[in-house]
Each structure stands twice: as structure tokens, then as C-alpha cells.
Amino acid sequence: MSTRLKVEKRVDVPSWLPLVTSIGSVVLAFIIGGIIFKIVGGKPFEAAKYFYQAVFGSWAVFSDTMVKATPLILVGVACAIAFKMRLWNIGAEGQFYAGAFGASLVVLIPIVPLETTPKFIVIGLMMLFGMIAGAIWGFIPGYLKAKYKVNEIITTLMLNYIIINWNNFWIFDKWSDRGFQMTATFDRVAWLPRLADYAKQIKAFAGVTLHLGVLFGIVAAAIVWWIFRYSRWGYEIKLIGDNPEAARYAGIDISKNIILVMAFSGALAGLAGMSEISGVVHRLQESISPGYGFTGIIVAWLAKLNPFVIIPVSVLFAGLIVAGRELQPAGLSFLLQGIILFMLISSDVLLRYKIRILRTDEEAA
Amino acid sequence: MNFTIILHAGVATGTVLLFAAIGEIFTERSGILNLGVEGMMLLGAMAGFSISLATESPWLGVLVAMLAGGALSLAHGVVTIHFQADQVVSGLSLTFLGTGLALVLGEGLTGQTPPLLLDYNIPLLSSIPVIGPALFQDHGILxxxxxxxxxxxxxxxxxTRPGMHLRAVGQKPSAADSVGVNVYGIRYIYTFVGGCLAGLAGAIISLSVSPGWYSSQTTSGQGWIAIALVIFAQWNPMRAALGGYLFGMLRRLILDLQGPRILLGFANPLYINSNYSFFLIMTPYVLTIIALIFGSRAVAKKRAGSPSALGLPYVRGERGK
Known part of the structure; x- marks a missing residue:
């Protein structure tokens, strides 16, 4: 009696399966990453222990992880809404930088007198300018795609390089702080409130760097979840993504939606840039992002474009970034992200097909 | 600023884009969109550089670079051809994977000096005035x-016949399959060819055109520019070559703009304040977008060039395009 494998198409997918394949992909990716790490002369088990310590070891380090998760949540949600429409915005990195630039304008021009304006107005203006700048950086590829059918993957990517050099010009030149490659530290009125600011009232908050930006992320996730679930716009986005022909017949204006979604996606990524400079860096400088915009792509995909799932996934990847900062060699977290994404899309085949082990006599029957 | 020098540098840097773009044209003509060029290129640049360092043989480096790019592309092949995964997402993850691998394995290569590919002159042709010294003198064999x-x-x-099969697989895989062409096999082959050529392009950077290992700065987005070039060239290798050389010349011209004190009768702002050079660094990326706009308009008008099954998985027995 012999057995053979039979691959057949799934009719319906059990609800638990996507979760299992996602987690399995991440675990497998870590194992493969560990093996590569070992080959290049690292100690994977100590690194894993270190990873855990550096990410969840204490409240202080966990808060640090959450600080890193904040931009990832926003960027992940930004990617999710674009990807839902199968618009490949891989320029979230650039939109993040654009947002940082826009928010900086409020402080560095300055748009309002910083000594006399209340904090909530300064912060509100920074959010607004950050989102507008990000939206412009998303609008450009959206417009080009809608109007001239220009491939958005390449334009968004090229715009990343452009905005980084644009920012560099300002921080090396006009806004340079005594010749350093950064602007002067922002006035305190432009800082997002942090838990540590309330250490006098609540002792446990001493040294906790978590800032208000994390709320932006959670609110953004909730809003996009609502859009997907209940709004007409969300329905249009999903329909265009799943079946553009049907959407066209239904009378949905695809061009308008391409531009809107790209600008909205850019605005969220821009808000991430604003939150990072207002909540963490407190000035505009070079390399404010260790690739948040790109990690956001993987976060969104791993979360299956579900805005709420993006939050825990962001925390995991934030841990990877925190640990990766000190892990050598430096490319390791990039490598792990690549393997995770690869495992994930490969595992999707399990959602479409099932493999059954058949005994030959069973099949004959 | 001297035309011969600009042309000379233009064809050298253009060669990088040329090989990467031709590789991607082969891959896309078979219906597979591989956006991982940047990752394969960076891995090739690292592999070529480190093998040349270890073995003292730059040509062995070139060979390994091609195999490294090819091997990486096969990962994309398996995932997109057999698992029918989304080609865009797979290509993006290939970029991550290639970049990550190159950075991890390339740790400590910066500042090393391996033997490089040598430059040669072509007799007779190099004595043609103006063009000769630019095109046939002091260039690497590649x-x-x-x-x-x-x-x-x-x-x-x-x-050619295999070329016809390649086009058929990219245009109408079901028709090609029905006359006995191995769709999967051909897609694997040209995905591999594309990967090899991307790896080669990387090795040309690190061993010849701008020698050295500068981590992710080594390729600095040229893989993406190559993909844009494919669209601009409407999947035609001749146009891709022309575009690549033109692009290479522009890059050089942009660099040369920083030199002179007077430019077109005005004081050169780049000479006065070197920070303006950030705008020069932007220029190739801006030009890529502009080139892409023109290329896309032409494609949209004529509906020509783009392989019609590009990006779509082929499943045997399923009603497909």
C-alpha cells in the first residue's frame, strides 16, 4: 500500500488558516535568519535573548519599542489603504520625510510666533503641515498614474531620493545649526507631550519616552478600519482593488480614487514623519528614519491589510529595529524583513491549495 | 567640460543600466515582472567585489556576481511561477532580501582594494576623431x-525561434502552451537570465565603473532606474541601450557642472555654494520620472511594447489570457 500527495484547489479557506500561515512564516523566517546569522559568525541564541531583553525587558525598553512602533503603525496603515486598491505606494519613506519637512516649516520659518502661541495650536499646525506635505508627495505619483498611466512604483521610489536630498539641502544650508548637519533643537512648545513629562504626578512615568504620536497611530488605524468597513469610499477602494473592470462598469471614478488614495496614504505617512520629529528627534536632521517607509510595506502585508492587526505587527517589527540597531552586521534586520515577506507570500499558496496525503487504495475507491 | 570626456563616462556608466535593463526586458518579455533588480544588482556588486578580493581574479568575481543575481532571481521565479504569488510584492521582497544579504555578507568590504577589471583600447576604431577616444579607448571589455x-x-x-517562444509566453501563455511551448520552463529561464544580467551590472559598478564597496550607496537606486528605462524603452533593447547611454552622459554632465566658475556667462551658483549640489544629486531621479511620463504616454497611445501577460500568473488548465 503506497501513499501519494495530492494538491487540490481550496474551495473555502478556514478562518484560522491565515493566522497560522502568517505566524508560521515569521517563525520560519527567524529560523532561516538565525542560520544565516550563524554562518556569518554570529550567535543566534544570544542574539534572540538579547532581542527579547532589548524589546520587552522592562517598561523603559518596551516604551522605547512602542516609540519605534508609532511611525510603523502610521506608515503601515498608509500602505494598507493604498495596497487595498492595488496601488503600490512604496514611497511612504519619502512621504515620511516630506511630512517631517512640512512640520519643520511651522517651527523654522516660523509660521506662528512660538513664544506666544499655545502648544496645541503649534502641534496642530505641525500635524496639518506634515500631512499636507506628505499628501503632496503622494499626490504627485497619484496624479501621474491617473493622468498618464505612469507606473507608481517607480515614481514613488524616485520621489524618495528626491525628498531626502531636498531635506539635506535645507539642513546642510539654510537651517544648519552652526554648520552641523541638523537644525537647531525645536522650541519646547513644538514637542509632542511624553509620558515622562508627567513624572511629577505619576512616578512610574519617569524616563518613559512614549509620546502622543502613538495615539495618532491608533486613531488612524481606527479611522481606516471604519473606512474599509462602513464607508462607501472604502467599498469603492476594495472594488477597484479586486476587480477594476467591475468598478468601471459600476461607474466608479477610478482616476479620482487613485489620486485621492495616494494623497491620503501620503498624508498618513507624512503624519508619521511629523510625529517622529516632534515626538522623538525634536529637530530636522539627516537619517530620521531607519527605513520606516519600507518596513511599513511588510507590516501592512503581514497584517493582511487589516488596520488593527497592523498595531501588534508594528510592535514586533519595532522590536526588530530596536534590536537591529545594536545587532551586527547592520543589514541583518533588512535581511530578516526580506525573508519574512518572502515566506509570507510563499505561504499564501497554502491558502489557495491544500495538500492531501492519499493512500492509493483510498483513491481507487 | 569636454564632449569626449562626457561621452566616455556616459557609455561607461550607461553600460550598467544597459545590462540591467536588457536583463529585465528578457524577464518581462516572458511575462514575469521582477522588481528586485536593485537587490540583485547590489548582491552582484558585493559578490563580484568580495570574490575578486579573495581570489585575485576579477573575472571570477564577475561570474559569481552573475550566478548570485541569478540564484536570487530564482527565488522570485519559484514564488511567482509555481506559487502564483503577487509579482509586485515578491519583487519588493527580493529587493529587501538582496539588499539585506549584500549588506550582511559585505560587512567589512569598504575600503578594500581587490584587483579590478582592466581597461583596453580597440585598435583602429580608437583613432577615429572625437568618437574614437570616447567610445573605443580606456574602457573595460564589458x-x-x-x-x-x-x-x-x-x-x-x-x-529567432527561441525569441518567438519568449514573446509568445509573455503575450499569450495559454496559446503558447497549447502548441507545446513549456511556459513555466521559459519563464524560469528568462527570470534567471534577468537575474544574471542584474548581477553582472552590479559587478560592473563595483569592479570597473565606480570601483569600491559603499554598502547600499554602491547601486544608489540604479536598479530602479533600469526598470524605469525598460518602460521608457517600451521593452526594446536598442532603445534601452540608447536611453542607458544618454542617462549615463547626463549623470556625468551634471557632475561636471560643479567645476566651472562661470556658466553660460553667469557666475556658477554651484561653484559658490557646494550645498546646491544636492539639487544635482536629485536630477537623475527627476529625469527618470520625466522619461517615464513620456514613455508611459507612448505606451498608452500605441498600446505597443508591453507584454500583455506581464505580471499575471499562468495556471495550466485554467482559463487565462
């Missing part, structure tokens, strides 16, 4: 190979 690569690729794709 630059000369590049001159032949585009017409050969064009001939192969358009005039």
Missing part, C-alpha cells in the same frame, strides 16, 4: 560587450 549586447538581444527576441 563596455565593448555592451555595444554588441543590445543589437544581439534585439535580434534574438525578434528574429
Amino acid at each position: 563596455v565593448y560587450v555592451g555595444y554588441l549586447a543590445a543589437p544581439l538581444a534585439w535580434y534574438y527576441i525578434n528574429k
Whole structure:
């Protein structure tokens, strides 16, 4: 009696399966990453222990992880809404930088007198300018795609390089702080409130760097979840993504939606840039992002474009970034992200097909 | 600023784009969109550099670079051809994977000096005035190979039998399958070819055109520019070569703009304040977008060039395009 494998198409997918394949992909990716790490002369088990310590070891380090998760949540949600429409915005990195630039304008021009304006107005203006700048950086590829059918993957990517050099010009030149490659530290009125600011009232908050930006992320996730679930716009986005022909017949204006979604996606990524400079860096400088915009792509995909799932996934990847900062060699977290994404899309085949082990006599029957 | 020098540098840097773009044309003509060029290129640049360092043989480096790029592309092949995964997402993850691998394995290579590919002159041709010294003097062999690569690729794709199969698989895989063409096999082959050529392009950077290992700065987005070039060239190798050389010349011209004190009768702002050079660094990326706008308009008008099954998985027995 012999057995053979039979691959057949799934009719319906059990609800638990996507979760299992996602987690399995991440675990497998870590194992493969560990093996590569070992080959290049690292100690994977100590690194894993270190990873855990550096990410969840204490409240202080966990808060640090959450600080890193904040931009990832926003960027992940930004990617999710674009990807839902199968618009490949891989320029979230650039939109993040654009947002940082826009928010900086409020402080560095300055748009309002910083000594006399209340904090909530300064912060509100920074959010607004950050989102507008990000939206412009998303609008450009959206417009080009809608109007001239220009491939958005390449334009968004090229715009990343452009905005980084644009920012560099300002921080090396006009806004340079005594010749350093950064602007002067922002006035305190432009800082997002942090838990540590309330250490006098609540002792446990001493040294906790978590800032208000994390709320932006959670609110953004909730809003996009609502859009997907209940709004007409969300329905249009999903329909265009799943079946553009049907959407066209239904009378949905695809061009308008391409531009809107790209600008909205850019605005969220821009808000991430604003939150990072207002909540963490407190000035505009070079390399404010260790690739948040790109990690956001993987976060969104791993979360299956579900805005709420993006939050825990962001925390995991934030841990990877925190640990990766000190892990050598430096490319390791990039490598792990690549393997995770690869495992994930490969595992999707399990959602479409099932493999059954058949005994030959069973099949004959 | 001297035309001969600009042309000379233009064909050298253009060769990088040329090989990467021709590789991607082969892959896309078979219906597979591989956006991982940047990752394969960076891995190739690292592999070529480190093998040349270890073995003292730059040519062995070039060979390994091609195999490394090819091997990486096969990961994309398996995932997209057999698992029918989304080609865009797979290509993006290939970029991550290639970049990550190159950075991890390339740790400590910066500042090393392996033997590089040598430059040669072509007798007779190099004595043609103006063009001779620019095109046939002091170039690596691969630059000369590049001159032949585009017409050969064009001939192969358009005039030979395997080229016809390649086009058929990219245009109408079900029809190709029905007359006995192995769709999966052909897609694997040209995905591999594309990967090899991307790896080669990387090795040309690190061992010849701008020698050295500068981590992710080594390729600095040229893989993406190559993909844009494919669209601009409407999947035609000859146009891709022309675009690549033109692009290379512009890059050089932009660099040269920083030199003179007076430019077109005005005081050169780049000479006065070197920070303006950030705008120069932007220029290739801006030009890529502009080129892409023109290329996309042409494609949209004529509906020509783009392989119609590009990006779509082929499943045997399923009603497909």
C-alpha cells in the first residue's frame, strides 16, 4: 500500500488558516535568519535573548519599542489603504520625510510666533503641515498614474531620493545649526507631550519616552478600519482593488480614487514623519528614519491589510529595529524583513491549495 | 567640460543600466515582472567585489556576481511561477532580501582594494576623431560587450525561434502552451537570465565603473532606474541601450557642472555654494520620472511594447489570457 500527495484547489479557506500561515512564516523566517546569522559568525541564541531583553525587558525598553512602533503603525496603515486598491505606494519613506519637512516649516520659518502661541495650536499646525506635505508627495505619483498611466512604483521610489536630498539641502544650508548637519533643537512648545513629562504626578512615568504620536497611530488605524468597513469610499477602494473592470462598469471614478488614495496614504505617512520629529528627534536632521517607509510595506502585508492587526505587527517589527540597531552586521534586520515577506507570500499558496496525503487504495475507491 | 570626456563616462556608466535593463526586458518579455533588480544588482556588486578580493581574479568575481543575481532571481521565479504569488510584492521582497544579504555578507568590504577589471583600447576604431577616444579607448571589455549586447538581444527576441517562444509566453501563455511551448520552463529561464544580467551590472559598478564597496550607496537606486528605462524603452533593447547611454552622459554632465566658475556667462551658483549640489544629486531621479511620463504616454497611445501577460500568473488548465 503506497501513499501519494495530492494538491487540490481550496474551495473555502478556514478562518484560522491565515493566522497560522502568517505566524508560521515569521517563525520560519527567524529560523532561516538565525542560520544565516550563524554562518556569518554570529550567535543566534544570544542574539534572540538579547532581542527579547532589548524589546520587552522592562517598561523603559518596551516604551522605547512602542516609540519605534508609532511611525510603523502610521506608515503601515498608509500602505494598507493604498495596497487595498492595488496601488503600490512604496514611497511612504519619502512621504515620511516630506511630512517631517512640512512640520519643520511651522517651527523654522516660523509660521506662528512660538513664544506666544499655545502648544496645541503649534502641534496642530505641525500635524496639518506634515500631512499636507506628505499628501503632496503622494499626490504627485497619484496624479501621474491617473493622468498618464505612469507606473507608481517607480515614481514613488524616485520621489524618495528626491525628498531626502531636498531635506539635506535645507539642513546642510539654510537651517544648519552652526554648520552641523541638523537644525537647531525645536522650541519646547513644538514637542509632542511624553509620558515622562508627567513624572511629577505619576512616578512610574519617569524616563518613559512614549509620546502622543502613538495615539495618532491608533486613531488612524481606527479611522481606516471604519473606512474599509462602513464607508462607501472604502467599498469603492476594495472594488477597484479586486476587480477594476467591475468598478468601471459600476461607474466608479477610478482616476479620482487613485489620486485621492495616494494623497491620503501620503498624508498618513507624512503624519508619521511629523510625529517622529516632534515626538522623538525634536529637530530636522539627516537619517530620521531607519527605513520606516519600507518596513511599513511588510507590516501592512503581514497584517493582511487589516488596520488593527497592523498595531501588534508594528510592535514586533519595532522590536526588530530596536534590536537591529545594536545587532551586527547592520543589514541583518533588512535581511530578516526580506525573508519574512518572502515566506509570507510563499505561504499564501497554502491558502489557495491544500495538500492531501492519499493512500492509493483510498483513491481507487 | 569636454564632449569626449562626457561621452566616455556616459557609455561607461550607461553600460550598467544597459545590462540591467536588457536583463529585465528578457524577464518581462516572458511575462514575469521582477522588481528586485536593485537587490540583485547590489548582491552582484558585493559578490563580484568580495570574490575578486579573495581570489585575485576579477573575472571570477564577475561570474559569481552573475550566478548570485541569478540564484536570487530564482527565488522570485519559484514564488511567482509555481506559487502564483503577487509579482509586485515578491519583487519588493527580493529587493529587501538582496539588499539585506549584500549588506550582511559585505560587512567589512569598504575600503578594500581587490584587483579590478582592466581597461583596453580597440585598435583602429580608437583613432577615429572625437568618437574614437570616447567610445573605443580606456574602457573595460564589458563596455565593448555592451555595444554588441543590445543589437544581439534585439535580434534574438525578434528574429529567432527561441525569441518567438519568449514573446509568445509573455503575450499569450495559454496559446503558447497549447502548441507545446513549456511556459513555466521559459519563464524560469528568462527570470534567471534577468537575474544574471542584474548581477553582472552590479559587478560592473563595483569592479570597473565606480570601483569600491559603499554598502547600499554602491547601486544608489540604479536598479530602479533600469526598470524605469525598460518602460521608457517600451521593452526594446536598442532603445534601452540608447536611453542607458544618454542617462549615463547626463549623470556625468551634471557632475561636471560643479567645476566651472562661470556658466553660460553667469557666475556658477554651484561653484559658490557646494550645498546646491544636492539639487544635482536629485536630477537623475527627476529625469527618470520625466522619461517615464513620456514613455508611459507612448505606451498608452500605441498600446505597443508591453507584454500583455506581464505580471499575471499562468495556471495550466485554467482559463487565462
